[in-house]
Amino acid sequence: MTVPMPGGGLKVRGLTTTFVTPRGRATVVDGISLDVAPGEIVGLVGESGSGKSITLRSIVRLVREPGKVSGQVEWQGRDLMAMSEADLRKVRGAEIAMIFQEPMTALNPVLPVRLQIEENLSAHTTLDRRARRQRALELMNIVGIPAAERRLDEYPHQFSGGMRQRVMIAIALASSPKLLLADEPTTALDVTIQDQILKLILDLRDRFGMSVLFVTHDLGVVAATCDRMAVMYAGRIVETGTVAQVFAEPHHPYTRGLLGSVPRIGAERSMLLSIEGAPPGLIDLPEGCAFHPRCAFATDRCRAERPPLERFAAGREVACFHHRTVAAMAEAA
Amino acid sequence: MPLLGFIFRRVLQTIPTIAFILVVTFILVRLLPGDPASAMLGDRAIDADVQRINAKLGLDQPIPMQFLYFTKAVFTGDLGNSIGLKLPVIELIAHRLPVTLMLTGMAALIALLMAVPLSFVAALNRGGAPDTIIRGTFQIGLSMPVFYVGLVLLTVFAAKLRWFPVGGYGENFLDDLYHLFLPAMTLALSLSAVLMRNLRAAIIGVVGADYVDFARAKGLRARVIMTRHVLRNALISTVTLFGLSIGTLLGGAVITETVFAIPGAGRLMIEAIYGRDYPVIQGLTIALALLVSFTFLLTDIVQAWLDPRVAR
Ligand SMILES: Nc1ncnc2c1ncn2[C@@H]1O[C@H](COP(=O)(O)OP(=O)(O)OP(=O)(O)O)[C@@H](O)[C@H]1O
Ligand code: SF4
Ligand SMILES: [Mg+2]
Numbered sequence: 227m228t229v230p231m232p233g234g235g236l237k238v239r240g241l242t243t244t245f246v247t248p249r250g251r252a253t254v255v256d257g258i259s260l261d262v263a264p265g266e267i268v269g270l271v272g273e274s275g276s277g278k279s280i281t282l283r284s285i286v287r288l289v290r291e292p293g294k295v296s297g298q299v300e301w302q303g304r305d306l307m308a309m310s311e312a313d314l315r316k317v318r319g320a321e322i323a324m325i326f327q328e329p330m331t332a333l334n335p336v337l338p339v340r341l342q343i344e345e346n347l348s349a350h351t352t353l354d355r356r357a358r359r360q361r362a363l364e365l366m367n368i369v370g371i372p373a374a375e376r377r378l379d380e381y382p383h384q385f386s387g388g389m390r391q392r393v394m395i396a397i398a399l400a401s402s403p404k405l406l407l408a409d410e411p412t413t414a415l416d417v418t419i420q421d422q423i424l425k426l427i428l429d430l431r432d433r434f435g436m437s438v439l440f441v442t443h444d445l446g447v448v449a450a451t452c453d454r455m456a457v458m459y460a461g462r463i464v465e466t467g468t469v470a471q472v473f474a475e476p477h478h479p480y481t482r483g484l485l486g487s488v489p490r491i492g493a494e495r496s497m498l499l500s501i502e503g504a505p506p507g508l509i510d511l512p513e514g515c516a517f518h519p520r521c522a523f524a525t526d527r528c529r530a531e532r533p534p535l536e537r538f539a540a541g542r543e544v545a546c547f548h549h550r551t552v553a554a555m556a557e558a559a
Numbered sequence: 560m561p562l563l564g565f566i567f568r569r570v571l572q573t574i575p576t577i578a579f580i581l582v583v584t585f586i587l588v589r590l591l592p593g594d595p596a597s598a599m600l601g602d603r604a605i606d607a608d609v610q611r612i613n614a615k616l617g618l619d620q621p622i623p624m625q626f627l628y629f630t631k632a633v634f635t636g637d638l639g640n641s642i643g644l645k646l647p648v649i650e651l652i653a654h655r656l657p658v659t660l661m662l663t664g665m666a667a668l669i670a671l672l673m674a675v676p677l678s679f680v681a682a683l684n685r686g687g688a689p690d691t692i693i694r695g696t697f698q699i700g701l702s703m704p705v706f707y708v709g710l711v712l713l714t715v716f717a718a719k720l721r722w723f724p725v726g727g728y729g730e731n732f733l734d735d736l737y738h739l740f741l742p743a744m745t746l747a748l749s750l751s752a753v754l755m756r757n758l759r760a761a762i763i764g765v766v767g768a769d770y771v772d773f774a775r776a777k778g779l780r781a782r783v784i785m786t787r788h789v790l791r792n793a794l795i796s797t798v799t800l801f802g803l804s805i806g807t808l809l810g811g812a813v814i815t816e817t818v819f820a821i822p823g824a825g826r827l828m829i830e831a832i833y834g835r836d837y838p839v840i841q842g843l844t845i846a847l848a849l850l851v852s853f854t855f856l857l858t859d860i861v862q863a864w865l866d867p868r869v870a871r
Contacts, residue, residue, distance in 0.1 A: 288772055319778030326776070331769035334788055336795070336866050345787070346777045381867040397777065 234302055235437060236262040236285070236405055241297035243277075243284045250510070254280045256461035257297070259535070262405065265435040267427070269448035269469065271484065272458030278441040279327055281458070282407045285439075286318055301405070320350040323403035325411045327441075329390035333382040339366075339393050340378040346400040365396040370422050387414040395423060399430070406430075406438045412447065424451050445484065449473060454541070457481045460516040463535055467542040477538070477549035479521045515546070523548045565863045565870035573856055580848040585629050588841045638842035643834040648842035651827060656846060658728060658823035662739050662815070663808045666746035667801070673747065674754035678793075679785070681755070682762035694759075697752040705811045709745040709818040716741060726820035742819040746811050750804055757800050761793035768792070795866045802858025806851045 243255035254277045262268045270278050284295045287306065299306040301322065306314060318324075326332035333342060343362040347353050353361060366374035369392040382390055391414045398406060406427070412420040428451060430436045440452055448455055448469060455472055457465040457480065465478040476482045515533050518524040527547055535545040546552065613619050617628045632638065638648035677697075681690040700708070717725045729735035765771065766789055774788045813825035820826075824843060831839035863870040 283772075286776065288776055290767070290772070315778045315780065317778070318776055324773075324776040326769060326773050328769055332773040334770040334774070334792070335868060336791055337787070338867075345774075345779060345783065349777065349779050349783075383868050394773075397773075 234264045235266070236439070237298075237300040238285065239298040239300070241281065241284055241295070241299065243280055243289055243293055243295045245294075246292050253511070254293075254461050255284055255295075258458075258461075258463055260456055260463060260466070262437045262439050264404070264437055265431055266454065267431060267438040267440055267452045269452035269455040270439060270441045270458060271443070271445065271448060271455060274443075276458045277461040278458055279409050282324060282409050282439065282441060285407060286322055286324060287314060288318075288324070316350070319346050319403075320401045321403055322405045322407065323398040323401070324407040325394055325398045325409055327409040327413075329387055329394050329414055332394055333390055335382055338379050338381055339385070342393070343378075343397050343400055346397055350401040361400070362396075365400055366393075368399070368426065369393070369396045370419060371396075388416065388419060391415055392419070392423070395426075402434060402436075404434075404436060406436060408438055409441045410443065411440075413443070420447075427451065457484065460511060462516065462545065463543075464517070464545045465543065466535075471542060475553050477542070477544040477553045478517075478546045479523050479552050480517050482552060523552055561867070561870045562863055566860055569856060569859050569863075573852055576852045577849065580845060580852065581630055581633060582626075584841055584844050584848070585626055587844070588837055633845060638845070639838035641831075641836055641839045643830070643836045643839075648838050651839060652824065652842055652846050655822060655824045655827045656850075658735075658821060659809070659812050659816070659825055660850075661735060662743055662821065662823060663746065663805065663812055665736070665739055665743035666750065666808060666812075667805070669743055669747035670751035670754055671801075674751040674758055675790070677751075678755050678758035678762055679790075682759045682766065685763060693755070697755050700748045701752040703749075705745060705749060706814050706818055708748055709742065709815055712741050712745055713818065726818075728822055739821070742815045742821060745815050745818075746808055749811070750808060753804060754797055754801060758793060758797045761796050762789060765789050765792045791865060795862060798858060798862050798865060802854055802861075805854040809847060809851065 238261070239259050241255055241258040242253065245252045245254060256277075258281055260268065260270075270281065272278055280289060280293070283289050284297075285299050285306070287295060289295050295307070297307065301317065304317075306317065309317070333339070340359075340362055343365060344358045347358045347361055351358075362378060363374055366378060371377055371389060371392055377385075377389075382393070385393060391411065395411060398408075408427070411427075412423050415423060424447065427436075427438060427440075431438065440448070442448060452469050454466065454468050456463045457472070457478065459480050465472060465476065465481045472481060473485060476485050512519055512529075514530050515521070515524070515528040518528045521528065523546075525548070531547075533545045533547050535543050537543050538549065610619070617625055620628070636649050638652070640647055641651055644651065677693050681693045684690045713725065717723045723741045724738050726738075729738045771784065771788050774784045779788075809825075812823065813828060815821070816823045816825040817829060824847070827839065828843050830836070831843065859869075
């Protein structure tokens, strides 16, 4: 997913993350390239275990041992992969903020919420104590936490899952980041709050040109919020395009499967259902196209050769030998 | 503040503990062989004297009454007189216990000062050379008896190198610290080995937690992450262990005070046992038991302060 970008933004090239496990080497993120322009919201979708969370963590080098990250991550013209730990610290939480997938474990259980918000401000701003307190309160109100003043002094265990999610969003937004890496930021929230948070993200994009890389299982959320999307399968990106393009004309059989599982309009929430067959183990990926054991279009070539991610139209990429056939079928259906 | 409520409830809980301590010491003293009167008067006491003394000590009263007198006496600080030294027990304790407190306090402090940084170094270099060396050294320290460690330190640093006095106690506070350093070190070595092992494991557990990654994602300084996020969480279990170890430390003080000839409560206890000085034994037992339960109280409060989930 590479669109020309005049400076700025995020530019990922050949991002690869491997884990050496007792059972062998697992390539969890396999040569991913994608761009997020300033003010752009890009959705990253894919089944559980396809490597979405590790991709986000790899971008800011937050992968733990024994994980090894390689490739290029260019942010505002600087290479995050080559940056010193000290310089990277100034980018993390300030220019690039991250919302973790698990609100139950991402907050420190022994520190009051106030401190967990304010420490971000202490690290990246020159605000004094009073200004930090004020900003923390403001953030709590922004993410819609009732009785914010009182709740600031409470601890994570006193918050419900949805409330913790909002606290985490408040922390991420504390220093007005330019890029938000959001890992399923609305999953623990009910529909009304989810809409509020999505509106907030859109608003921040409109007002401050914040970019977002948005991981979600929810194709309804992608349709409502994202400009472009990337579909991940077994650690690789298999299709990209604008949301309108991909929804209207999926070119990868896997994308087609995903979209086929979106419930009709009017359904309350459209979750991404699993499509037939199981995702492959990442240690011994099948030869050729990783999707071939589950693919109705698979041929001998698919079993022998790995399809590269290729541009086939303006702003459109796909990794499938038979994508024309797939697209034609989709239209016919 | 949930913490204040917790402290209040926890303090209330010590009331049954104190009652229990009183009952147990009361019974213990009555179970010991020989009665106090003959201990005071020697083997050639005549019955009339024994009865006179028993009456004076209230030992001719029914047991429940005796317990009431005993409780009242303890609360008014009247623990009787030492048979051997002919001094009020409370005075002896007031004189000797502070020495032991200083010794154990110093030992606890040294143990913490060694254990905390070394646990970090070991945990963050898990499996590497620093980890192996630190753990190996402490393993050896842990397997040696306290009196042996004491003798080794005494021989090397006091007798050979003459850096420290061979024993005894100081003239003023600084001199006390100087005299107590080697014995405190003796006690600290095994305690810090225990703390090290626990804290290292705790740090390894906490460093892998999601909230530590989130703290890194916030762009916090490494020092803030290590102290505020890692150490504080890791200390929660270690604090409990530390509190429980204070009892052991007091036990160790008895031996150390003997090896280093320190006039503390531990030595007093040994002397009292040899001399069958029941009032002293009883008084010291109560004082030490109260001390230990006070340490547990403090431990629980510190733990509740570290971990707000406890104070609910
Ligand atoms: N420390 C690790 N060692 C080995 N494999 C790992 C490690 N961490 C993650 N993985 C593997 O990486 C793969 C991708 O994980 P990731 O969490 O990125 O998936 P995901 O797309 O975010 O899934 P979900 O939708 O469930 O959040 C998984 O198959 C997981 O088993
Ligand atoms: S390359 Fe072949 S196996 Fe892979 S998705 Fe396309 S058709 Fe299916
Ligand atoms: Mg994930």
